Amino acid sequence: xxxxxxxxxxxxxxxxxxxxxxxxxxxxxxxxxxxxxxxxxxxxxxxxxxxxxxxxxxxxxxxxxxxxxxxxxxxxxxxxxxxxxxxxxxxxxxxxxxxxxxxxxxxxxxxxxxxxxxxxxxxxxxxxxxxxxxxxxxxxxxxxxxxxxxxxxxxxxxxxxxxxxxxxxxxxxxxxxxxxxxxxxxxxxxxxxxxxxxxxxxxxxxxxxxxxxxxxxxxxxxxxxxxxxxxxxxxxxxxxxxxxxxxxxxxxxxxxxxxxxxxxxxxxxxxxxxxxxxxxxxxxxxxxxxxxxxxxxxxxxxxxxxxxxxxxxxxxxxxxxxxxxxxxxxxxxxxxxxxxxxxxxxxxxxxxxxxxxxxxxxxxxxxxxxxxxxxxxxx
Amino acid sequence: xxxxxxxxxxxxxxxxxxxxxxxxxxxxxxxxxxxxxxxxxxxxxxxxxxxxxxxxxxxxxxxxxxxxxxxxxxxxxxxxxxxxxxxxxxxxxxxxxxxxxxxxxxxxxxxxxxxxxxxxxxxxxxxxxxxxxxxxxxxxxxxxxxxxxxxxxxxxxxxxxxxxxxxxxxxxxxxxxxxxxxxxxxxxxxxxxxxxxxxxxxxxxxxxxxxxxxxxxxxxxxxxxxxxxxxxxxxxxxxxxxxxxxxxxxxxxxxxxxxxxxxxxxxxxxxxxxxxxxxxxxxxxxxxxxxxxxxxxxxxxxxxxxxxxxxxxxxxxxxxxxxxxxxxxxxxxxxxxxxxxxxxxxxxxxxxxxxxxxxxxxxxxxxxxxxxxxxxxxxxxxxxxxxxxxxxxxxxxxxxxxxxxxxxxxxxxxxxxxxxxxxxxxxxxxxxxxxxxxxxxxxxxxxxxxxxxxxxxxxxxxxxxxxxxxxxxxxxxxxxxxxxxxxxxxxxxxxxxxxxxxxxxxxxxxxx
Numbered sequence: 041x042x043x044x045x046x047x048x049x050x051x052x053x054x055x056x057x058x059x060x061x062x063x064x065x066x067x068x069x070x071x072x073x074x075x076x077x078x079x080x081x082x083x084x085x086x087x088x089x090x091x092x093x094x095x096x097x098x099x100x101x102x103x104x105x106x107x108x109x110x111x112x113x114x115x116x117x118x119x120x121x122x123x124x125x126x127x128x129x130x131x132x133x134x135x136x137x138x139x140x141x142x143x144x145x146x147x148x149x150x151x152x153x154x155x156x157x158x159x160x161x162x163x164x165x166x167x168x169x170x171x172x173x174x175x176x177x178x179x180x181x182x183x184x185x186x187x188x189x190x191x192x193x194x195x196x197x198x199x200x201x202x203x204x205x206x207x208x209x210x211x212x213x214x215x216x217x218x219x220x221x222x223x224x225x226x227x228x229x230x231x232x233x234x235x236x237x238x239x240x241x242x243x244x245x246x247x248x249x250x251x252x253x254x255x256x257x258x259x260x261x262x263x264x265x266x267x268x269x270x271x272x273x274x275x276x277x278x279x280x281x282x283x284x285x286x287x288x289x290x291x292x293x294x295x296x297x298x299x300x301x302x303x304x305x306x307x308x309x310x311x312x313x314x315x316x317x318x319x320x321x322x323x324x325x326x327x328x329x330x331x332x333x334x335x336x337x338x339x340x341x342x343x344x345x346x347x348x349x350x351x352x353x354x355x356x357x358x359x360x361x362x363x364x365x366x367x368x369x370x371x372x373x374x375x376x377x378x379x380x381x382x383x384x385x386x387x388x389x390x391x392x393x394x395x396x397x398x399x400x401x402x403x404x405x406x407x408x409x410x411x412x413x414x415x416x417x418x419x
Numbered sequence: 420x421x422x423x424x425x426x427x428x429x430x431x432x433x434x435x436x437x438x439x440x441x442x443x444x445x446x447x448x449x450x451x452x453x454x455x456x457x458x459x460x461x462x463x464x465x466x467x468x469x470x471x472x473x474x475x476x477x478x479x480x481x482x483x484x485x486x487x488x489x490x491x492x493x494x495x496x497x498x499x500x501x502x503x504x505x506x507x508x509x510x511x512x513x514x515x516x517x518x519x520x521x522x523x524x525x526x527x528x529x530x531x532x533x534x535x536x537x538x539x540x541x542x543x544x545x546x547x548x549x550x551x552x553x554x555x556x557x558x559x560x561x562x563x564x565x566x567x568x569x570x571x572x573x574x575x576x577x578x579x580x581x582x583x584x585x586x587x588x589x590x591x592x593x594x595x596x597x598x599x600x601x602x603x604x605x606x607x608x609x610x611x612x613x614x615x616x617x618x619x620x621x622x623x624x625x626x627x628x629x630x631x632x633x634x635x636x637x638x639x640x641x642x643x644x645x646x647x648x649x650x651x652x653x654x655x656x657x658x659x660x661x662x663x664x665x666x667x668x669x670x671x672x673x674x675x676x677x678x679x680x681x682x683x684x685x686x687x688x689x690x691x692x693x694x695x696x697x698x699x700x701x702x703x704x705x706x707x708x709x710x711x712x713x714x715x716x717x718x719x720x721x722x723x724x725x726x727x728x729x730x731x732x733x734x735x736x737x738x739x740x741x742x743x744x745x746x747x748x749x750x751x752x753x754x755x756x757x758x759x760x761x762x763x764x765x766x767x768x769x770x771x772x773x774x775x776x777x778x779x780x781x782x783x784x785x786x787x788x789x790x791x792x793x794x795x796x797x798x799x800x801x802x803x804x805x806x807x808x809x810x811x812x813x814x815x816x817x818x819x820x821x822x823x824x825x826x827x828x829x830x831x832x833x834x835x836x837x838x839x840x841x842x843x844x845x846x847x848x849x850x851x852x853x854x855x856x857x858x859x860x861x862x863x864x865x866x867x868x869x870x871x872x873x874x875x876x877x878x879x880x881x882x883x884x885x886x887x888x889x890x891x892x893x894x895x896x897x898x899x900x901x902x903x904x905x906x907x908x909x910x911x912x913x914x915x916x917x918x919x920x921x922x923x924x925x926x927x928x929x930x931x
Binding site: 293 | 751
């Protein structure tokens with residue numbers, strides 16, 4: 041950053057930095073969004089340049105293909121919306137924890153365990169109890185399983201101040217191994233190493249389908265969750281406590297908030313919503329369970345939540361952006377016969393610019409004024 | 420004295436942080452073979468001055484000469500290159516490494532790391548000055564004093580011949596302090612320049628050859644320690660404050676409200692912070708608490724407010740009807756639910772009293788948000804309160820939806836005090852209520868506190884400006900090292916008397 045040439049002798053050193061970084065004061069909203077808009081334009085231009093240079097394809101065609109991959113057919117649109125719903129659901133789940141500055145990167149495991157609980161109900165109780173009872177059991181057990189998975193690290197954090205990042209991360213592996221174990225226990229047929237579609241003939245425990253739209257129920261549930269989470273975080277006493285604990289534990293204690301209680305309660309909620317995501321995946325769409333049903337979305341959700349600055353409504357946009365790019369990238373690889381990695385490169389460039397723009401929203405660069413005095417000192 | 424050569428000359432140094440002037444055209448000389456004490460109250464700019472010498476800050480104006488040569492120091496590395504080493508108040512060591520590893524950390528030496536050679540060199544330095552360091556001991560196994568020794572050896576290892584120690588004795592026991600001072604004397608006799616930043620007079624007398632006094636960022640004096648007295652240094656350190664005219668009405672029907680008896684508090688690492696403190700705060704009266712920073716003021720207020728675990732003693736709250744409650748062991752919520760209306764304006768306004776990222780309305784409801792049976796929060800009353808506080812206390816803000824961190828220090832304090840007073844307390848605890856505020860805001864605060872007193876509130880005012888304490892408070896409790904050094908009447912007490920009591924238990928009478 042600084043013109044860090046070695047000092048020429050001990051007494052004539054001048055490596056005052058070329059510029060220094062200061063935190064910005066408040067910016068008007070149009071200025072902030074101007075910076076972010078400029079970042080997206082710059083990202084698209086960079087993508088176009090990289091595409092032309094590396095592949096020789098017409099960048100406009102590439103962009104068109106991304107759009108087609110996302111919205112090209114009715115089916116593609118529904119898949120996009122379904123992916124959006126699941127990613128958004130997991131993002132909603134991690135948001136209260138992050139707002140409380142509890143680094144829950146265990147959403148992956150919490151989703152898996154919720155899915156596992158759902159699958160267990162479907163397999164063990166399918167055809168033994170009425171379908172309505174079965175679905176109610178699935179809902180309760182998936183939520184409970186997710187909550188427990190989120191609650192364990194929170195309990196240890198609250199009581200013994202263990203590191204939640206490491207703890208939640210490790211819980212992911214435990215969940216994956218549990219799922220792997222039960223996949224073998226319940227595999228159909230024996231030796232297949234996978235469960236296959238559960239209750240394929242009876243459809244017992246499959247969440248109901250609204251009309252002809254396979255994914256509509258998931259989308260509606262997540263839409264309701266989004267509104268609920270927005271209200272919870274911004275207009276309830278719990279949400280207020282979460283904000284205070286996240287901003288300063290000392291302030292929270294000073295006003296008599298029981299920090300331990302808030303941490304555990306919030307993580308139970310966070311895990312429970314992850315459990316719902318597992319329920320929607322297993323009971324709603326996949327009707328089976330594998331170790332990869334969460335598909336890394338537990339981690340992508342962290343980015344969705346941060347980019348939206350923990351605002352559930354804005355998270356609809358940020359999760360849309362990520363799902364859109366992902367779907368588009370997949371399409372590029374098939375249409376242009378490029379490696380799937382090329383799509384990832386474009387996604388990477390766009391995210392780099394978007395996340396990087398936040399730096400310029402919060403900080404500014406002050407360049408050194410070249411006064412005569414310093415000019416002399418530089419001789 | 421005259422034949423000594425100046426190792427460092429700082430000329431007309433000015434440093435500002437935003438609108439705060441930390442150092443204002445300060446001149447300072449540091450000589451070889453001498454221990455210099457840099458004396459001043461908190462916020463007088465001592466540490467800022469030395470941070471510019473050690474490359475942490477860069478002066479806005481002024482020049483630094485090292486051995487007579489004009490020098491630009493723009494990084495700690497530059498400082499090391501010029502033989503300047505600073506030992507900070509908060510140690511900068513890596514816990515899981517050994518002493519020797521910490522000592523060579525960051526040094527760019529040729530070839531492979533030879534830890535035995537390092538250990539041998541460390542041993543040589545230790546023998547030369549009388550340190551005791553085991554080069555192979557891990558930092559996390561060390562006591563505070565051992566860690567400090569490692570820090571000192573670290574800068575010596577780098578060839579420092581100008582050593583700056585920022586309040587080195589704050590964390591040491593008296594015996595450890597004696598040991599440290601012995602080592603510092605050895606270094607001085609070896610021709611090194613030693614600067615110790617302090618606000619403890621007896622240490623200045625004990626160790627230093629010369630003393631430079633700063634007050635509110637300005638240079639006030641440069642004295643030979645042997646030719647001055649604690650009296651004179653106190654005068655210069657406290658300074659002549661602006662002519663204050665604080666209205667001090669007689670206490671209103673004073674009755675015991677808070678009775679503290681034999682209160683003893685230890686910090687989480689076992690350091691004794693309050694030692695058998697006993698006093699009574701009356702209603703309708705302002706009780707001032709004077710003392711050098713870190714003498715237990717914070718712990719005392721936090722213990723009363725239910726935020727600090729106590730070791731022994733009682734804190735009794737006495738109601739108007741004579742019934743009493745023990746507040747020890749209760750948290751703030753339990754205290755409030757017993758009907759004890761206790762308000763607390765903490766020292767750390769944005770880190771404890773308020774939430775910087777929340778707006779005025781949300782900050783107003785920090786204490787009251789639980790009201791009502793609804794799961795949802797009602798922002799109507801807090802918003803009205805915020806608007807009222809803004810209007811009554813003339814808070815300068817664009818509106819009540821502005822995040823509080825965007826407000827200036829004085830306005831932040833008005834918001835905090837406004838909220839605490841709005842709950843009509845019977846006890847009001849304030850810690851450094853006017854720190855960092857300009858004269859006008861300070862007057863507003865004094866006025867508010869006096870009005871609370873007239874309304875029958877027991878006000879406890881922890882302050883650092885003795886002139887203000889003497890004009891504002893009815894009685895002043897003086898703390899020294901966590902003990903009660905004395906209790907004086909605000910109307911009759913002398914500033915010097917309090918100053919002596921702050922530095923020595925019981926003031927002049929005691930002979931330590």
